[in-house]
Amino acid sequence: MFRYKQVMVIRKDLKLSKGKMAVQVAHxxxxxxxxxxxxxxEWFKAWFHEGQKKVVVKAENERELFELKAHAEKLGIPTALIRDAGLTEIPPGTITCLAVGPAPEELVDKVTGHLKLV
Incomplete structure:
Protein backbone atom coordinates (compact mmCIF):
# COMPACT_ATOMS: atom_id res chain seq x y z
CA MET A 1 0.00 0.00 0.00
CA PHE A 2 1.38 3.36 -1.03
CA ARG A 3 0.89 6.43 1.13
CA TYR A 4 3.02 8.76 -1.00
CA LYS A 5 3.26 9.38 -4.70
CA GLN A 6 4.66 11.66 -7.32
CA VAL A 7 2.68 12.79 -10.35
CA MET A 8 4.10 14.12 -13.59
CA VAL A 9 1.74 16.21 -15.69
CA ILE A 10 2.66 16.44 -19.37
CA ARG A 11 1.19 18.92 -21.86
CA LYS A 12 -1.09 17.38 -24.51
CA ASP A 13 -0.95 20.38 -26.82
CA LEU A 14 2.76 19.89 -27.57
CA LYS A 15 2.21 16.47 -29.15
CA LEU A 16 5.63 15.27 -28.03
CA SER A 17 7.08 12.04 -29.36
CA LYS A 18 7.05 9.16 -26.88
CA GLY A 19 10.79 9.43 -26.39
CA LYS A 20 10.69 13.18 -25.79
CA MET A 21 7.81 12.75 -23.36
CA ALA A 22 9.71 10.07 -21.46
CA VAL A 23 12.73 12.32 -21.08
CA GLN A 24 10.67 15.28 -19.90
CA VAL A 25 8.90 13.10 -17.34
CA ALA A 26 12.28 11.79 -16.15
CA HIS A 27 13.58 15.35 -15.75
CA GLU A 42 10.22 12.97 5.83
CA TRP A 43 8.01 12.80 2.72
CA PHE A 44 10.97 11.89 0.53
CA LYS A 45 12.14 9.11 2.86
CA ALA A 46 8.68 7.57 3.15
CA TRP A 47 8.09 7.73 -0.62
CA PHE A 48 11.54 6.36 -1.42
CA HIS A 49 11.31 3.44 0.97
CA GLU A 50 7.80 2.39 -0.01
CA GLY A 51 8.70 2.03 -3.69
CA GLN A 52 8.62 5.53 -5.24
CA LYS A 53 5.14 5.44 -6.79
CA LYS A 54 4.92 7.63 -9.90
CA VAL A 55 1.98 8.42 -12.15
CA VAL A 56 1.95 10.29 -15.47
CA VAL A 57 -1.13 12.27 -16.46
CA LYS A 58 -1.92 14.86 -19.09
CA ALA A 59 -2.98 18.49 -19.03
CA GLU A 60 -4.39 20.48 -21.92
CA ASN A 61 -1.79 23.25 -22.06
CA GLU A 62 0.74 25.44 -20.27
CA ARG A 63 -1.96 27.49 -18.54
CA GLU A 64 -3.32 24.35 -16.90
CA LEU A 65 0.17 23.42 -15.67
CA PHE A 66 0.45 26.80 -13.94
CA GLU A 67 -2.99 26.40 -12.36
CA LEU A 68 -2.05 22.96 -11.04
CA LYS A 69 1.28 24.28 -9.76
CA ALA A 70 -0.45 27.07 -7.84
CA HIS A 71 -2.95 24.63 -6.33
CA ALA A 72 -0.19 22.24 -5.25
CA GLU A 73 1.88 24.99 -3.69
CA LYS A 74 -1.17 26.31 -1.84
CA LEU A 75 -1.41 22.85 -0.25
CA GLY A 76 2.31 22.89 0.61
CA ILE A 77 3.35 20.36 -2.04
CA PRO A 78 6.70 21.05 -3.70
CA THR A 79 6.59 21.13 -7.50
CA ALA A 80 8.97 21.42 -10.43
CA LEU A 81 8.25 22.94 -13.82
CA ILE A 82 10.40 21.55 -16.60
CA ARG A 83 11.59 23.78 -19.44
CA ASP A 84 13.07 22.15 -22.50
CA ALA A 85 16.51 23.13 -23.78
CA GLY A 86 15.15 23.18 -27.33
CA LEU A 87 17.74 20.92 -28.89
CA THR A 88 15.33 18.56 -30.66
CA GLU A 89 11.56 18.86 -31.10
CA ILE A 90 10.41 22.10 -29.50
CA PRO A 91 11.67 25.67 -29.03
CA PRO A 92 14.06 26.46 -26.16
CA GLY A 93 12.33 27.36 -22.91
CA THR A 94 9.09 25.55 -23.69
CA ILE A 95 7.46 24.33 -20.49
CA THR A 96 6.72 20.65 -21.01
CA CYS A 97 5.97 19.08 -17.67
CA LEU A 98 4.96 19.75 -14.09
CA ALA A 99 6.08 17.35 -11.38
CA VAL A 100 3.99 17.30 -8.20
CA GLY A 101 5.52 15.75 -5.11
CA PRO A 102 6.38 13.17 -3.94
CA ALA A 103 3.87 13.94 -1.23
CA PRO A 104 1.07 12.24 0.69
CA GLU A 105 -1.25 10.64 -1.83
CA GLU A 106 -4.39 12.33 -0.48
CA LEU A 107 -2.81 15.77 -0.99
CA VAL A 108 -1.53 15.00 -4.48
CA ASP A 109 -4.95 13.67 -5.50
CA LYS A 110 -6.51 17.02 -4.59
CA VAL A 111 -4.35 18.57 -7.31
CA THR A 112 -4.11 15.90 -10.02
CA GLY A 113 -6.77 13.30 -9.21
CA HIS A 114 -9.11 14.55 -11.93
CA LEU A 115 -6.55 14.27 -14.75
CA LYS A 116 -6.43 11.37 -17.20
CA LEU A 117 -3.52 8.98 -17.45
CA VAL A 118 -1.21 9.31 -20.45
Whole structure:
Protein backbone atom coordinates (compact mmCIF):
# COMPACT_ATOMS: atom_id res chain seq x y z
CA MET A 1 0.00 0.00 0.00
CA PHE A 2 1.38 3.36 -1.03
CA ARG A 3 0.89 6.43 1.13
CA TYR A 4 3.02 8.76 -1.00
CA LYS A 5 3.26 9.38 -4.70
CA GLN A 6 4.66 11.66 -7.32
CA VAL A 7 2.68 12.79 -10.35
CA MET A 8 4.10 14.12 -13.59
CA VAL A 9 1.74 16.21 -15.69
CA ILE A 10 2.66 16.44 -19.37
CA ARG A 11 1.19 18.92 -21.86
CA LYS A 12 -1.09 17.38 -24.51
CA ASP A 13 -0.95 20.38 -26.82
CA LEU A 14 2.76 19.89 -27.57
CA LYS A 15 2.21 16.47 -29.15
CA LEU A 16 5.63 15.27 -28.03
CA SER A 17 7.08 12.04 -29.36
CA LYS A 18 7.05 9.16 -26.88
CA GLY A 19 10.79 9.43 -26.39
CA LYS A 20 10.69 13.18 -25.79
CA MET A 21 7.81 12.75 -23.36
CA ALA A 22 9.71 10.07 -21.46
CA VAL A 23 12.73 12.32 -21.08
CA GLN A 24 10.67 15.28 -19.90
CA VAL A 25 8.90 13.10 -17.34
CA ALA A 26 12.28 11.79 -16.15
CA HIS A 27 13.58 15.35 -15.75
CA UNK A 28 10.49 16.20 -13.73
CA UNK A 29 10.71 13.13 -11.52
CA UNK A 30 14.34 13.72 -10.60
CA UNK A 31 14.07 17.49 -10.17
CA UNK A 32 11.00 17.32 -7.96
CA UNK A 33 12.30 14.40 -5.91
CA UNK A 34 15.50 16.28 -5.11
CA UNK A 35 13.46 19.35 -4.16
CA UNK A 36 11.26 17.29 -1.84
CA UNK A 37 14.31 15.59 -0.35
CA UNK A 38 15.57 19.03 0.66
CA UNK A 39 12.27 20.70 1.64
CA UNK A 40 10.25 17.78 3.06
CA UNK A 41 12.78 15.07 3.93
CA GLU A 42 10.22 12.97 5.83
CA TRP A 43 8.01 12.80 2.72
CA PHE A 44 10.97 11.89 0.53
CA LYS A 45 12.14 9.11 2.86
CA ALA A 46 8.68 7.57 3.15
CA TRP A 47 8.09 7.73 -0.62
CA PHE A 48 11.54 6.36 -1.42
CA HIS A 49 11.31 3.44 0.97
CA GLU A 50 7.80 2.39 -0.01
CA GLY A 51 8.70 2.03 -3.69
CA GLN A 52 8.62 5.53 -5.24
CA LYS A 53 5.14 5.44 -6.79
CA LYS A 54 4.92 7.63 -9.90
CA VAL A 55 1.98 8.42 -12.15
CA VAL A 56 1.95 10.29 -15.47
CA VAL A 57 -1.13 12.27 -16.46
CA LYS A 58 -1.92 14.86 -19.09
CA ALA A 59 -2.98 18.49 -19.03
CA GLU A 60 -4.39 20.48 -21.92
CA ASN A 61 -1.79 23.25 -22.06
CA GLU A 62 0.74 25.44 -20.27
CA ARG A 63 -1.96 27.49 -18.54
CA GLU A 64 -3.32 24.35 -16.90
CA LEU A 65 0.17 23.42 -15.67
CA PHE A 66 0.45 26.80 -13.94
CA GLU A 67 -2.99 26.40 -12.36
CA LEU A 68 -2.05 22.96 -11.04
CA LYS A 69 1.28 24.28 -9.76
CA ALA A 70 -0.45 27.07 -7.84
CA HIS A 71 -2.95 24.63 -6.33
CA ALA A 72 -0.19 22.24 -5.25
CA GLU A 73 1.88 24.99 -3.69
CA LYS A 74 -1.17 26.31 -1.84
CA LEU A 75 -1.41 22.85 -0.25
CA GLY A 76 2.31 22.89 0.61
CA ILE A 77 3.35 20.36 -2.04
CA PRO A 78 6.70 21.05 -3.70
CA THR A 79 6.59 21.13 -7.50
CA ALA A 80 8.97 21.42 -10.43
CA LEU A 81 8.25 22.94 -13.82
CA ILE A 82 10.40 21.55 -16.60
CA ARG A 83 11.59 23.78 -19.44
CA ASP A 84 13.07 22.15 -22.50
CA ALA A 85 16.51 23.13 -23.78
CA GLY A 86 15.15 23.18 -27.33
CA LEU A 87 17.74 20.92 -28.89
CA THR A 88 15.33 18.56 -30.66
CA GLU A 89 11.56 18.86 -31.10
CA ILE A 90 10.41 22.10 -29.50
CA PRO A 91 11.67 25.67 -29.03
CA PRO A 92 14.06 26.46 -26.16
CA GLY A 93 12.33 27.36 -22.91
CA THR A 94 9.09 25.55 -23.69
CA ILE A 95 7.46 24.33 -20.49
CA THR A 96 6.72 20.65 -21.01
CA CYS A 97 5.97 19.08 -17.67
CA LEU A 98 4.96 19.75 -14.09
CA ALA A 99 6.08 17.35 -11.38
CA VAL A 100 3.99 17.30 -8.20
CA GLY A 101 5.52 15.75 -5.11
CA PRO A 102 6.38 13.17 -3.94
CA ALA A 103 3.87 13.94 -1.23
CA PRO A 104 1.07 12.24 0.69
CA GLU A 105 -1.25 10.64 -1.83
CA GLU A 106 -4.39 12.33 -0.48
CA LEU A 107 -2.81 15.77 -0.99
CA VAL A 108 -1.53 15.00 -4.48
CA ASP A 109 -4.95 13.67 -5.50
CA LYS A 110 -6.51 17.02 -4.59
CA VAL A 111 -4.35 18.57 -7.31
CA THR A 112 -4.11 15.90 -10.02
CA GLY A 113 -6.77 13.30 -9.21
CA HIS A 114 -9.11 14.55 -11.93
CA LEU A 115 -6.55 14.27 -14.75
CA LYS A 116 -6.43 11.37 -17.20
CA LEU A 117 -3.52 8.98 -17.45
CA VAL A 118 -1.21 9.31 -20.45
Missing amino acids: GAVTAALKVQKEKP
